[in-house]
């Protein structure tokens with residue numbers, strides 16, 4: 001007790017330094033050591049350690065690309081997880097403007113002992129999240145730089161011509177707040193009715209979707225926004241999908257833990273649904289990890305058939321293996337292989353008639369994944385001003401897109417080589433034409449034995465189609481976060497022309 005009391009008094013006055021960290025090992029207590037002790041113990045004293053703890057987590061996410069949710073939920077911290085998740089996610093969303101403000105205010109140059117990740121969190125809380133009082137021993141720093149930071153925020157807003165703080169965030173991160181949670185029912189483990197009944201028993205209320213809502217984007221958004229916590233509805237396009245309010249937490253739900261449900265964005269359910277292989281089929285999933293679409297295929301064929309799942313990343317394939325095991329996908333054989341090296345004439349693939357191709361893409365349509373926030377380029381040294389940052393991004397981005405599109409085209413052409421192929425579903429979670437319609441048109445022009453399937457086989461109830469500057473655009477499908485409340489997505493279904 002006495003120790004804790006002494007610590008809390010000291011930490012309000014002193015800031016962490018390297019020497020205090022070292023002395024931790026000795027275990028003796030004096031005023032300068034108390035701060036370090038606080039830092040290493042788990043969050044017993046919320047007010048004192050919150051920033052250090054979240055700074056550490058943020059640093060791990062950004063430098064080691066560790067999954068934020070996993071990191072937080074693996075920590076032994078009581079009653080803090082939701083708070084931490086919220087603060088860190090929000091800080092990541094504001095990362096770009098925050099970096100500019102911090103750089104222009106000289107905060108890190110003047111406060112050498114201040115960790116850059118703590119500085120991001122600190123500045124975020126000061127400028128954008130006034131409600132929380134977690135400054136602890138950083139209070140002095142905050143007060144010293146408060147005016148400069150606020151001034152730099154104003155300068156940035158003026159420069160960008162925005163009024164509200166939220167307008168500083170990339171549009172795709174703002175849309176995220178409107179996207180509901182989609183839950184796919186894994187029919188290998190439980191039927192739709194069984195899953196609905198379990199949710200009802202857990203206190204969720206099933207509400208009937210008003211079908212007309214789905215025809216009017218403006219109403220849909222209100223319908224999702226008004227989807228209260230603990231209510232859910234069935235999706236009208238996909239028969240194995242449920243929709244929950246955006247804040248629903250499933251992490252310890254038994255249906256998720258036992259593989260009966262899979263959290264998967266609606267648009268990402270399109271490829272397997274549209275490919276729709278019949279029971280008994282042999283199917284290839286070319287770029288399969290982490291395995292959401294593979295497990296969807298297994299659910300559609302009810303494990304009656306064979307699915308060959310490839311991925312060239314050992315690490316990602318491990319995730320796929322864990323997912324298919326949990327989801328009970330006994331029809332799947334996974335291999336760590338470069339799909340482009342898979343021999344189409346190998347005896348083993350002679351009965352393959354369906355291919356799902358969901359290759360690496362720019363991910364420009366992704367709005368709600370944490371790793372997007374984390375994989376944003378860290379332009380620490382270049383944040384002189386927004387113009388140079390944007391220019392640098394554009395050049396890098398064009399080169400990256402070109403190389404992705406070349407790879408995507410090569411994959412489609414490789415799929416065409418399988419001797420008994422009937423249908424190939426090509427998809428990306430990108431909104432860039434160069435990775436979508438352009439790749440499809442190039443593929444068709446290079447192999448005249450294939451065509452796009454008729455619209456009626458490509459979810460024809462879905463409104464947003466391919467860009468109409470391209471031939472057969474109606475036969476392709478697109479989704480847009482701001483209209484469809486899914487990630488941005490593209491699907492094209494090829495079929496072999498019968499001779």
Ligand SMILES: C[S@@+](CC[C@H](N)C(=O)[O-])C[C@H]1O[C@@H](n2cnc3c(N)ncnc32)[C@H](O)[C@@H]1O
Pocket residue numbers: 268286287288289290291292293294310311312313316337338339340358359360361
């Ligand atoms: C968009 S992700 C696939 C997502 C997956 N379809 C799902 O729904 O879970 C693309 C995957 O392609 C893999 N990949 C990239 N190039 C590959 C190649 N040449 N051969 C096999 N896999 C590849 C990546 O490792 C990544 O896991």
